[in-house]
Amino acid sequence: MSRQSLAKAHQKIQELAWEPQYHEPYMKYGTDYTFRKASKKDPLKQVLRSYFPMQEEKDHRVYGASDGAIRGNMFRQVQERWLEWQKLFLSIIPLPEVSAARSMPMLFHVVPNPELHNGQAIQMIDEVRHSTIQQNLKRLYMNNYIDPAGFNNSLRNFHNDYCGTIGRQFAEGFITGDAITAASIYLTIVAETAFTNTLFVAMPAEAAANGDYLLPTVFHSVQSDESRHISNGYATLLMALSDEDNRQLLERDLRYAWWNNHRVVDAAIGTFIEYGTKDRRKDRESYAEMWRRWIYDDYYRSYLVPLEKYGLVIPHDLIEESWKQIWEKGYVHEVAQFFCTGWLANYWRMDGMTDTDFEWFEYKYPGWYDKYGAWWENYNRLATPNGHNPIVFEPVDYVYPNRCWTCMVPCLVREDIVTAEVDGVHRTYCHEVCRWTDVEAFRPTYMGRETPNMGRLVGKREWETLYHGWNWADVVADMGYVRDDGKTMTAQPHLNLDPKKMWTLDHLRRCPPLQSPNVLFNEMTDEQRTAFVEDYRRQGPAGRPAPASA
């Protein structure tokens, strides 16, 4: 490599900065933020002369490890419980990654600082890397793991599945609406700086504990890029902070981005780490412990709080509330239980919990067994077809929940449900912050201020509503979650691959039709709705019906 110092080289490439003389670039994307005062230096100080060989070297290590895994028969010691959940994770993650690449030009348009554009361009390339390297990892799993179903139709699954739609917030949220809200606050300040710690550091550690060292190989390589992206976000944030008019928007966007990331990432990654593992050593960290370390201490206390002195209004209340959701209200456990309740609507096999798992959960989350133990015992009892229906139709003290219109995770912490009538439709939300996000934040005015660039929450956000009244066999066939014999389901509520133990469309045909709780909610009278919500708030934990009134 050149002997020129990196600092000198980086300084030289600043001479490329462009001040238009004849034509201003077309401004496709807008923001309600203003950048009148500050300029910031490019924190990455990366030049492509060293960047490309560095990334190539990282690739050599990744692909060398991939070869090694196959030659070393890694799949003889991979835990199926773990790899099945990767069918969900790896179908989701390549889109958010490539969306991050697509979001970078939105920042070129609105951040008037050519020096930062260099770092954003490098991030764009990194993100294309992440998307394709993850698609490739999934391809390797498909080729070498015992059960390719779910990997092989991965993107069709992802695009049709409600879990995929929840995950898509983590992609469309980066590329749509106000450019700073999307590509800076939601993507780099919160998603990358806070939550990639659990995504790309904590989760790979769990993969390794389950015999899979390829996921850590790929995702730690990815995370080594993420640390650079964090600098991009920080520089833009400091620029935004120097203009006082932005502070109200920053407060809004941090609240939205924090809460949405918590709802989405903690739901998914929490479930993978707690319910996808076979490693039940008592001294291994639980997701709650990881969260406390990576997100509460490393992000909130070390990164976010110091920004307060620059005028950033930190959503302390939401951070504490998120912790409360995880630690006191069992958010992750409720989500995992819901995933498994609705196993038949998905495309991976979901293993039940054993006595060893119960013991670990009770140790890590005292009181867990009393809340969730009986339901998991029922899950195991009903795992293989034996004249009964899937667990969602059986009397196991579980009330199928309403969808949250904003984050699209159901309203699982029952006491927190709130509702609003928007455009003539009664919507349910899992929490007041999700109601605020829809009804107040994603609107053309915010606290009396015009916000014409703010995005909109659109789409068919309640999955069940699409299939209201359908027979379950038709639902699963429509989504395409069927194996190559044309009838055996891709998803199963156990890991037994004996065809006699596997559920088929024939088993589903006899089940009652799918009923969308949100459709039913809208069919109620106002009085019925009020009573329904009152009852709902008394339900749980673990989805239990409300106790009979005294």
Add this chain to the structure above:
Amino acid sequence: MTTETTTERPERSVPKPQFTDAEAGAREFPDSGASARRYNYYKPAKRKQTHYEDVTVDVQPDPRHYLSQGWIYGFANGDAGYPLHWTKLKAWGVDLPEPERGPGTGGGGKDLEWPAHGWHEFRDPNEEWELTFYRYNANVVRQVNQNIENAKQAKAFDQWTPNWINFVERNVGAWMHIEHILGLYVFAACNRSGPTNMHNTAMAVNSMHKIRFAQDLALYNLTLSEEIESFDGAAHVEAWNSDAEWQGVRKVTEALTAVDDDWGESIFATNVVFEPLLGELFRSNLVQQCAAANGDFVTPTVMGAGEYDYAQRDLRWTQACFGPLTSDREFADHNKALMQGWLSHWVPQCLDAARTLQPLWSQPDQKPPRFEDALDRAKNRFAGILSDLGLDAPEELKQ
């Protein structure tokens, strides 16, 4: 006599490997066969799915394929996802309505044919994904660095005449700005806009080439400042900002970033019109032609790397992108008329800019082939590209 002592080590708490036998082929069950071990949600362009297709196709969803719940975030104006109207170009099928989805409709993709429209037929002939673009660009920067290092060792720059030093510091230097602007504000800027992941990834890769080449030129310029006492490392900025010869090219370059909300026109005008008529005119028909005669065997190797990017890779994907649109089974006439209009708009601007560059041909001591001959070569090359695309050379080319 020896005494044997053993110290018991406390057992470390680490995950224990377990034999799970979860490898392919360990059991037979529905979907266990080899035929189930391929991505089955898309049709390959050729008989066999390529590695490139596997890691790229369908990552960016399309509501006309799957995507049962539709796009879930929108812009304030109602646009969401990757709208097909972000270019005026059309591929067959785009005017057909999206599947209606609502209460009780199901996923809405049941009876859809795939591909639902012609945009999804595009494949980058360079088959670029992360493995390939890091290999390629790492090789380029390694080779460029080695060439420059070798020239430094060989004292190759000592042979340069003052006139040639002036030519390189101002003119070769000025070119870095063009690559940088096109890389960031045309190609990277458009990678949010294309209709499929294949388009957007190709644009992102094209932008990498441009940004890398701009930096190659900048860092080469830095080396020359260090190696040649009289080399003015800041002269390129002055030339770019003030030299009359460069203002025409600058004007067109900036205009390319200002195309009014049409990624198709931006990419077409840059790679089909600007590059052959101005890019190759300067790089291949001026710098490459006269450097050696002026004692410079290094600059052509740096310039040549950028030229290869365009001629062998960026032009290839561009042709694969736009060519099929001129013979589109539904919109061929529409697309041809649109592209011919773009040619009428951009060709005169590029030719005017080319003529403002003409004085550069007189600056070196050892002269390159005549400007008119160089321009003719560029025009012929351009006409060939148009012919390959199924387009007519515009009248304006006769200027």
